Amino acid sequence: MKFDISKFVWFDGKFIPLNKANVPITTHAIHYGTSIFEGIRAYWNSKNLYIFRLEDHIKRFRQSGRFYSISLKFSNEQIMDALIQLCKKNNMRRSCYIRPFYFVGQYGINLHINENAPTHVAAFMFPFGDLFDKNGISVGISSWRKFSDQSTPPLAKMGGNYLNSILATQECKRNGYDEAILLDLNANLSEAPGENVFIVKNNTLITPPLESSALEGITRDSVLKIAKDLGYSTKEKTITRGEAYLADEMFLTGTAAEITPVISIDGKKIGTGKPGNITKEIVSTYLDIVAAKNDKYSSWLSPVY
Incomplete structure (x- = not known):
């Protein structure tokens, strides 16, 4: 699937250009899959953009990390506001998909993940229509x-x-x-x-x-x-x-x-x-x-x- 990611992303509390959002190859999540994500839809109705069930998505977002003692170092309110502001920052006026995620950063090859392991949180977005043929x-x-x-x-x-x-x-x-x-x-x-x-x-x-x-x-x-x-x-x-x-x-x-x-x-x-x-x-x-x-x-x- 090809998609054009919006120009700005949210990374550890800041809005930055996509090409500045980089992580080292020693990132733990790259090696062991220690990442948590959500997929969230926002719909443009010609007057406004509406994010669908944002609060419920972010509650699950935090809950998923708890299984593995991976910390999400922003409040739910901060993340929800960040995603709304990300839409504004990108002047998104089309239906779109929003992908927030957080992951364990540089932690060596240690598998003993706990709440003190270094984590990062980020989000990007892109215009999105139908994934499948709605005719079946x-x-x-x-x-x-x-x-x-x-x-x-x-x-x-x-x-x-x-x-x-x-x-x-x-x-x-x-x-x-x-x-x-x-x-x-x-x-x-x-x-x-x-x-x-x-x-x-x-x-x-x-x-x-x-x-x-x-x-x-x-x-x-x-x-x-x-x-x-x-x-x-x-x-x-x-x-x-x-x-x-x-x-x-x-x-x-x-x-x-x-x-x-x-x-x-x-x-x-x-x-x-x-x-x-x-x-x-x-x-x-x-x-x-x-x-x-x-x-x-x-x-x-x-x-x-």
């Missing part, structure tokens, strides 16, 4: 299993965790699919490489529970709340591969993917082979929310200007 994508079940709490916490958005996702993505692309689905250690659906999974069966939305090694996705949570408000039943329960094949509808959720319909799995058509009516209704509601056209969810938006 194909997915394939990966032979790679999603890691579990038996090995490393799935609830942490750590840089190193996504090596698992890279393997699944490479495999699905080789096999001609748009995206992968990983199973958990019990052979139930877990999630996609960067997205949560939903199926619709008999007008009920079902998504794997956190026990299936699914990330506690913010878009996932948004969809559960939207669906309930629209009058649909929702469940967090294990989903077998066979249940996925028999789903009436399927879609993925994530900051980058937003809500993406799935029209086939392992070459088998889902429902009619087109985005389902419930999926389309949720997508439409979501797009109204992020464009500040639904006052009920105004607390989810942080205006920039």
